[in-house]
Amino acid sequence: MNMNGNIEGDLNRKMSTEAVHAGEMHDPSGSHIDPIHMTSTYVFENAEAIRSWGSGETEAHVYSRVGNPNRESLARKLAALEGFGMEESVAAEIFASGMGAVTSSLLGLAGSGDHIVAQSVLYGTTNHLVQEVLPNYGITTSRVPLLEPTLLEAELALNPNTKIVYVETPANPTMSVIDIAKTAEIAHSHGASVVVDNTFATPVLQRPLALGADVVVHSTTKFINGHGTVIGGALVSRDPDFIENGGGALVRYMGAVPSPLDCWLTSIGLKTLPLRMREHCANARALAEFLESHQKIRTTYWPGLESHPQHLLASRQMDDFGAMISIELGDFGTASRFMDGLSMSSLAVSLGNVDTLVQHPASMTHRLMSPEDRHAVGITDGMIRISVGIEASEDIIADFDRALAGL
Numbered sequence: 554m555n556m557n558g559n560i561e562g563d564l565n566r567k568m569s570t571e572a573v574h575a576g577e578m579h580d581p582s583g584s585h586i587d588p589i590h591m592t593s594t595y596v597f598e599n600a601e602a603i604r605s606w607g608s609g610e611t612e613a614h615v616y617s618r619v620g621n622p623n624r625e626s627l628a629r630k631l632a633a634l635e636g637f638g639m640e641e642s643v644a645a646e647i648f649a650s651g652m653g654a655v656t657s658s659l660l661g662l663a664g665s666g667d668h669i670v671a672q673s674v675l676y677g678t679t680n681h682l683v684q685e686v687l688p689n690y691g692i693t694t695s696r697v698p699l700l701e702p703t704l705l706e707a708e709l710a711l712n713p714n715t716k717i718v719y720v721e722t723p724a725n726p727t728m729s730v731i732d733i734a735k736t737a738e739i740a741h742s743h744g745a746s747v748v749v750d751n752t753f754a755t756p757v758l759q760r761p762l763a764l765g766a767d768v769v770v771h772s773t774t775k776f777i778n779g780h781g782t783v784i785g786g787a788l789v790s791r792d793p794d795f796i797e798n799g800g801g802a803l804v805r806y807m808g809a810v811p812s813p814l815d816c817w818l819t820s821i822g823l824k825t826l827p828l829r830m831r832e833h834c835a836n837a838r839a840l841a842e843f844l845e846s847h848q849k850i851r852t853t854y855w856p857g858l859e860s861h862p863q864h865l866l867a868s869r870q871m872d873d874f875g876a877m878i879s880i881e882l883g884d885f886g887t888a889s890r891f892m893d894g895l896s897m898s899s900l901a902v903s904l905g906n907v908d909t910l911v912q913h914p915a916s917m918t919h920r921l922m923s924p925e926d927r928h929a930v931g932i933t934d935g936m937i938r939i940s941v942g943i944e945a946s947e948d949i950i951a952d953f954d955r956a957l958a959g960l
């Protein structure tokens with residue numbers, strides 16, 4: 554689908570072809586589907602093979618922490634999608650978790666004495682990492698609400714040691730949208746790199762590298778795998794050296810290495826990402842419109858609604874609006890009764906699965922934040938977050954309708 558004309562319709566349809574075919578291994582056995590290389594080490598035929606690998610004349614797999622065919626094949630497929638439509642080539646590395654990739658992106662670009670500027674609301678664990686962990690290693694972080702351009706300029710001028718501007722868009726859980734191109738322009742004029750967590754949008758809806766970002770991180774646990782079977786992450790960059798020797802190389806030095814089986818499952822999932830995202834987005838639109846018109850709901854947060862504060866920016870920056878919706882029900886008691894009234898949707902953290910997942914940010918994903926910090930970024934006790942699945946939209950709406958009728 555090409556709702557907003559960001560990318561030519563024909564080109565966008567070709568993304569489906571790319572998702573199916575890019576990066577495949579074409580194993581010498583002739584196996585149609587990539588085999589799973591569950592091996593820790595690799596055999597050299599003789600001493601001459603070792604010598605020519607050691608001198609850089611030939612390439613070889615040596616040890617699976619350093620490289621594995623399933624990890625490489627998934628990295629090629631994801632790089633093809635994040636770099637889709639770009640002239641430059643794009644490279645990726647795969648990690649054992651999204652947090653492995655987030656940590657490696659930050660430690661690959663910043664060291665002791667350096668500074669990060671981030672938006673105020675971040676994925677809960679990323680928030681904990683920059684607030685509580687990185688300061689122990691001499692890396693500080695300050696916040697700018699929604700990276701608003703004038704405030705961002707001022708913050709960067711105040712902190713000339715800033716190496717990274719860190720972006721999550723759409724942002725959890727209010728689905729606020731941040732202007733990637735504008736942020737990159739400002740960050741670059743101050744010598745800082747831009748890292749974008751593209752987990753919510755996926756490359757099907759938004760390609761930050763084409764908009765000027767330097768590094769993209771993913772929790773592949775979510776839409777990219779899509780079936781809830783794996784914890785995984787990825788780092789993608791326009792700079793092959795950053796993947797081979799910078800942040801990407803931290804996968805082997807810090808050991809956040811994914812299992813070949815997990816990479817294989819994620820590759821299989823990635824093949825249907827464009828197809829799934831079309832269905833996820835269409836269902837999200839149907840559900841968001843239903844929720845917005847429902848009298849028991851105070852606010853519905855979805856970037857595709859005209860009432861969303863950054864709807865125009867989202868229309869420009871994204872090819873569709875994603876499948877993450879939040880609603881405001883007023884207080885914790887009402888939110889609890891609503892959750893207990895659902896029957897088809899599951900009460901679970903995580904997102905991006907084929908089935909609809911519902912969670913309560915204040916007591917689940919964002920429970921580590923203080924109530925004051927939560928309220929400052931709009932996470933109220935009455936807020937519910939929904940990851941809309943690919944079930945029939947009528948069935949999703951009926952499930953919500955019943956739960957709301959019980960309030």
Ligand SMILES: *Cc1c(COP(=O)(O)O)cnc(C)c1O
Pocket residue numbers: 650651652653655676678679721725750752753771772773774775784785786
């Ligand atoms: C889940 C998630 C992460 C962390 O990924 P894990 O795979 O759980 O380590 C980071 N950012 C966002 C936006 C996420 O949703």
